Amino acid sequence: MEVAVIFFIIAVIFVTQSVKVVPQQHAWVVERLGKYTGTLMPGLNFLIPFIDKVAYKHLLKEIPLDIPSQVCITRDNTQLQVDGILYFQVTDAMRASYGSSNYIMAISQLAQTSLRSVIGKLELDKTFEERDIINAQVVQAIDEAALNWGVKVLRYEIKDLTPPKEILHAMQQQITAEREKRALIAASEGRRQEQINIATGEREAFIARSEGEKQAAINNAQGEAAAILAVAEANAQAIERVAAAIRQPGGEQAVQLKVAEKAVDAYSRVAADATTTLIVPSNMTEVAALVGSAMKMVQGQKISGG
DSSP, rough: HHHHOOOOOOOOHHHHHHHHETTEEEEEEEEEETEEEEOOOOOEOOOOTTEEEEEEEEOSSOOOEEEEEEEEOOOTTOOOOEEEEEEEEEOOOHHHHHOOSSSHHHHHHHHHHHHHHHHTTTTTTHHHOOHHHHHHHHHHHHHHHHGGEEEEEEEEEEEEEOOHHHHHHHHHHHHHHHHHHHHHHHHHHHHHHHHHHHHHHHHHHHHHHHHHHHHHHHHHHHHHHHHHHHHHHHHHHHHHHHHHHHTTTTHHHHHHHHHHHHHHHHHHHHHHHOOOOOHHHHHHHHHHHHHHHEEEEEEHHHHHHH
8 A cells, every 4th residue: 555655656656857847938947967057938748757857947938127216317418217118028948048147138238238328328308308219229238138038129119218306407497498589489470470461461452452453543534534525526417407307498597596595695695794895796787797797607518518
């Protein structure tokens, strides 16, 4: 019975030493008699009991590593309190086991020194504007060295950049002054645009008024010309009708009568004015001669018209 128990215990130890189940996203480094012999992948694996042993176990997932806060000096001799976080992943279990005694500490220290070196090349204002460039340069510097450790640095992110209180206060004053400057510039631009708009409106209004006055003058001139033409045409038609009437039978006698009436009417108006001295011709034949002269003129116009 005791022998059976002993054999059972030996069997259990044999199984536990020879059968290994590796979880997903893990890698176990195996040594045979103290020498590296292979890496166990996820799943069921078998070892030689008491000869092979699992020396190192590595997690292959992405690992976040908090980088301690440190003081960095910029190119313009300004101190900055900087802290960040680093993301890395084990890609080679064998190198991660034998490349460095503590690759996590090595990565952390290298990240700090690389960050100080990168920030030392930049001025204070650039450190706030070029975070992406700083992160990329730190990753590049660490990744080159981490290849021998079997580690791949994925990214680095700066969590906080804190300048001294005096510098922070000066930066706030600078920002305030810059905003006030932009406000003044915006106000002056607004006033300038307002003056431009007013001048443009006045110019357009003056042009519109001058165009209106010009058109009004043109319309008045055209109206006066049309009126003069209408009067002239009316007078011409009246003269033509009078001439046509004279050429009719009895027209000359009518003209004589009309001229005599006009003469008598003129004498009567002159005589009616008390302030006018009227000299009556001694011979009324002179009046008849006047009428005869008028008739000769009418007959001359008739002949020329014919």
